[in-house]
Amino acid sequence: QVQLVQSGAEVKKPGASVKVSCKASGYTFTGYNIHWVRQAPGQGLEWMGWINPNSGGTNYAQKFQGRVTMTRDTSIGTAYMELSRLRSDDTAVYYCARTIPFDYWGQGTLVTVSS
Amino acid sequence: DIVMTQSPLSLPVTPGEPASISCKSSQSLLHSNGYNYLDWYLQRPGQSPHLLIYLGSNRASGVPDRFSGSGSGTDFTLKISRVEAEDIGVYYCMQALQIRYTFGQGTKLEIK
Numbered sequence: 001q002v003q004l005v006q007s008g009a010e011v012k013k014p015g016a017s018v019k020v021s022c023k024a025s026g027y028t029f030t031g032y033n034i035h036w037v038r039q040a041p042g043q044g045l046e047w048m049g050w051i052n053p054n055s056g057g058t059n060y061a062q063k064f065q066g067r068v069t070m071t072r073d074t075s076i077g078t079a080y081m082e083l084s085r086l087r088s089d090d091t092a093v094y095y096c097a098r099t100i101p102f103d104y105w106g107q108g109t110l111v112t113v114s115s
Numbered sequence: 116d117i118v119m120t121q122s123p124l125s126l127p128v129t130p131g132e133p134a135s136i137s138c139k140s141s142q143s144l145l146h147s148n149g150y151n152y153l154d155w156y157l158q159r160p161g162q163s164p165h166l167l168i169y170l171g172s173n174r175a176s177g178v179p180d181r182f183s184g185s186g187s188g189t190d191f192t193l194k195i196s197r198v199e200a201e202d203i204g205v206y207y208c209m210q211a212l213q214i215r216y217t218f219g220q221g222t223k224l225e226i227k
Contacts, residue, residue: 035216037164045156045164045207047216059214100211101154101169108163 002026004034004096004106011112017084020109022096029077030054032099036070036081038092039108048094051079086113117142117210121219129227134195136222138208143188144171152212155184155193158221159204167206168193200226 007021022034036048049060051070058070069082079096093108118141128134144152151171158164166175168184171191181196195202203226208219
């Protein structure tokens with residue numbers, strides 16, 4: 001069965017970077033884009049960008065341009081999302097999701113940014 | 116970016132009764148191929164969101180037939196024919212026409 005399993009919770013200081021992983025299984029990893037969506041505490045969903053695992057091509061939301069980097073390792077079927085220059089308002093649960101429409105989601109990774 | 120506006124934001128419903136959520140987009144989501152690029156998601160408390168409806172009116176795999184999606188262009192509706200306790204959570208619409216995908220604010224469905 002299709003699964004997306006994300007890395008565990010992180011606590012970071014303002015100005016630091018965080019890298020979240022999303023390991024895919026149960027399907028051909030290179031066949032479907034992986035998207036990243038975040039949700040601040042008590043708030044709605046915000047799309048951040050996607051990566052094409054086959055080509056490595058990416059497309060980022062303008063809001064995160066220059067701060068986000070999405071990569072993948074096809075040998076282990078894993079996608080990564082790195083966010084730099086963290087601020088307190090980056091505190092959120094970060095989800096990976098497969099393709100459009102988002103038919104499978106990871107369990108989410110809580111990233112807390114606090115001094 | 117396309118702005119998605121949902122209403123109501125809170126929806127108390129009695130089990131067995133119907134429910135309806137509206138989603139309006141600032142631009143038409145009707146593609147030249149005839150499909151409306153509008154999806155619906157449900158996020159139950161403490162869980163990841165999951166897909167309910169895609170391309171405006173297509174139920175995702177495993178979604179009960181009490182859920183239906185309708186609409187075209189800029190106006191869309193999600194209907195639940197008879198609400199059950201497991202339907203509680205926050206419902207989001209999302210436009211998938213433009214790559215800068217955007218969600219509605221969410222509608223919280225609660226059981227009376």
